[in-house]
Every structure is written in structure tokens, then in C-alpha cells.
Amino acid sequence: MPSFGETLRRQRELRQISLREVSEATKINIRYLEALERNDFTHLPGGAFTRGYIRSFARVIGVDETEMVDAYLYELSQQDGAGDCPVDRGAQTETLARHFSLPGGNEEERRRRARLLVITALALLLLAVVAGGGWGLHTWLERSESGTQVQETLTP
Numbered sequence: 001m002p003s004f005g006e007t008l009r010r011q012r013e014l015r016q017i018s019l020r021e022v023s024e025a026t027k028i029n030i031r032y033l034e035a036l037e038r039n040d041f042t043h044l045p046g047g048a049f050t051r052g053y054i055r056s057f058a059r060v061i062g063v064d065e066t067e068m069v070d071a072y073l074y075e076l077s078q079q080d081g082a083g084d085c086p087v088d089r090g091a092q093t094e095t096l097a098r099h100f101s102l103p104g105g106n107e108e109e110r111r112r113r114a115r116l117l118v119i120t121a122l123a124l125l126l127l128a129v130v131a132g133g134g135w136g137l138h139t140w141l142e143r144s145e146s147g148t149q150v151q152e153t154l155t156p
Helices: 004-014 019-026 030-037 047-061 065-080 089-099 107-154
Strands: none
Touching (some): 030 047
């Protein structure tokens, strides 16, 4: 049975499509495409990026994207020595990132920050309204007092 990379290369060659054409169509660096055809996954970014590259590559050469991703996961599991259990190192990293606090925090932390931001904004708005109201009241009182004084001095 041919390996994942051999299958990609054979399908591409059957359709007489060069790696350069695939690279231009997908905007994927030709070195990544060559690494895929060699089953050299160490030079690929891993995770969702590699699966996206495979989907794009498969789409351009006209083969089923899902089958190629599945073949990649199987090949990756064989290289990792995990037997028949397809495990993607990138997916494992993404899962670990969700469980540990990374820059940006988890969903609960983001919600807490958003709630704090809303409360702070409302407090500042309330402060501005109170300050504006106080200033307006002060100005109104000054005008009404000065108006009374003017009337008193004008009448003999």
C-alpha cells in the first residue's frame, strides 16, 4: 500500500500538475508541498495548518480532501509509533493550549475581563453625568444669583 505522500504525488502526476502549479494555486510554500509528498512532517507547522494544506493540495489535484486528511493522520500515527490510532501532534498541542492559561486567557477569563470593562465604562459614564450635572447646577445657580443681584441694584 503506498504511503500518504506517495499517493499525493501519484495523483498529482496522473493529472500532470506540477508542484509549482499547486503552490501557485494554493499559495502554499513549495517546500511544504515537497515535505508532504516525502512524508516529512517534521518540517510542517502541524495541527490545523497542515490539515488545511492537505485539503488545499487535494482540492487542486482533484482528490477527496477528507480521505487525504485521514490518510495523513494514519501515516502520522504510524510514524509516531502509536499503532492504528491516528493522533495529530498539532491537535494535541491545541487541546493542551485550551487547558492551560496562555496569553489571552481562557473563555472564563475573557468573560471576566469583559464584565470588568463594562462595569468600568458604566462607572466612568455615571461619573461624567454626575460631574456634568454638578457643573450645570453650579452654573445655573450662579446665573440665578447674579440675575437677582442685578435686579436689586437696578431698582432705586
